Amino acid sequence: MAEKKASDQNGATGSVETAARGDAALRRDLLRQMLLIRRFEERCAEAYAIGKIGGFCHLYIGQEGVGVGAISTLRDDDYVITSYREHGQAIARGMAPRAVMAELFGRVDGCSKGKGGSMHLFDRNLNFLGGHGIVGAHLPIATGVGFAIKYRGGDQVCVCFFGEAAVNNGAFHEALNMAALWKLPVIYLIENNRYGMGTALERASAINDIAERACSYDMPNEVVDGQDVLAVRAATMRALQRARSDSIPTLLEVRTYRFMGHSMSDAVSGTYRTKEELEEHMKRDPIVVLRLMMEQGDGWTEADTSKLDDEVKAVVQDAWDFADASPEPPIEALYEDLLVDTTS
Amino acid sequence: MPTITYRDALNHALREEMQRDDRVFLMGEEVGVYQGAYKVSKGMLQEFGEMRVVDTPITELGFAGVGVGAAMVGLRPIIEFMTWNFALLALDQVVNSAAKMLYMSGGQYPMAMVFRGPNGAALQLSAQHSQAWESWLAHIPGLKVVAPGTPYDAKGLLKSAIRDDNPVIVLEGEMLYNTKGDVPDSEEVLVPLGKAEVKREGSDVSLITWGKMVLVAQQAAEQLAKENISAEIVDLRTLRPMDVEAIAASVSKTNRAVVVEEGWAVAGVGAHVADFVQRECFDDLDAPVLRVHQEDVPMPYAKNLERAAKPDAKKTVAAAKKVLYLDT
Structure with missing residues (x-):
């Protein structure tokens, strides 16, 4: 896709690529966010194993570059909506690791007061419209957010994350068709981690280059390397520009890989993918890709990484301690927030 | 007081609420250019424009x-x-x-919205187009469900539904759209959600019903009156939350209850009513609670079979007599 001029988040003009690359401080922040999510998710696995987290728990390890890259380009008044593999996106959007961990522990200080759990993280103050648990269901919801933006004449954008398996679902078709038909400012961002649970993309989709699905809706689309956080930023910025200035939706196919099982009950490798395949993909760890770039260009050192790692580990430990100390919801909460008792 | 159709009552409710609050919009298949599949939204595209009266592709999951x-x-x-x-x-x-959404977000996202449309059977539309869904919807915590049976209630309940900050299901009736009733135009018509209304006072038997079956109950009550049986009609109007106090008040007076519902019996709303009555009105009851409902089959096409499948006044009269032990 042709490079277009765009304003970066600091207001300076330059090529999208230049803005996406940012400066050393921005790259350090991206590395920090990805590392924080990585360490957070590792502790989630540990907490799950000892029963502090229950239910379904889907980890983001390996995919950090996607959420961090895309969300880092957004304004505070933009919207993010996503699926059930959303701990990383919530943190990237600015949700406190304490509030996320407390939610996973089912405690009252969780972002959804312990009512939602791993799959239903919400934060109204951050325009984080939730983790949604039914594959594909939040795609039409994102279309509706885009409709509301247009209805009000705003210039916000809604970014909708979902796995590649959702493209085979009717909701995907219905949502994208209406967004393109009505020209709504929505970025549909496929996190193509190659497996819908245990079913490989090529065993589920009649076409393997799923960005091409956008052609059915005459919608701009792009294939992006999801292990390169800066590439994700650049592609998202191009899509944002189309959405903000011309209210045109985009389908981004961001190619990534899940380093863990589908959920905590699924082996890391297993019946549906080989250890060799996993190891091959793990060579392109998004954290390592950025770190190497920084070591080459920013004078970043091993000692810097080590220091940053210690810092984020402390943040995660603090989140764990906070969640552990937070009380369970009071039993009266059972019937709270079922209905609003006002009318407008 | 002006007499208007149920269709016009809904149209007036929609227009008044859209005039009152510019956050309200109408979306669905054929609501705009076509003026509504049942003409409920007639004139609205012209009045409010295409951003607020939105024609959609045929994509129910999508536009919901x-x-x-x-x-x-x-x-x-x-x-x-x-x-x-x-x-x-x-x-x-x-x-x-x-x-x-409200519950699982810990109270952060209220869903002030209405889902509405005709529910239940019309005439000879056959199996896939003739179904009453209230038991499916009333089953769900987090929803409110209303089923107006008269033009006045149609207007008042729809207006209240639009103003409510929760998701409200409005079950209309295709066979009701042309029915007429008194609806004042000089005052704001608002029917509170969750409040039943006694549509006809009586002393011998309570006919508990809602939606289109209010008409059936009224026909049955007329026939029963000819036999000196005094039937009381309790129109629930809202199925969730259900006005159980109104049910108890009526049963404590008549000591007999018949539930008249359009849908199938198994796991139907009437089962919930009967459960309430046996538990909370046990000492008042002089007979078991009976239910009149659609026969336990998909709706057949043939006129005679369709008639046989539907709940009607004759079946309601028979049930009322049975709880009065007058059926011998």
């Missing part, structure tokens, strides 16, 4: 989800289903998104 998304960020959508039969495709959005 669009409504959910718009409600999440503060608009107040009215999602019209051409019929509730088609809304089965959208139930994931109604049940998993609209009904649960």
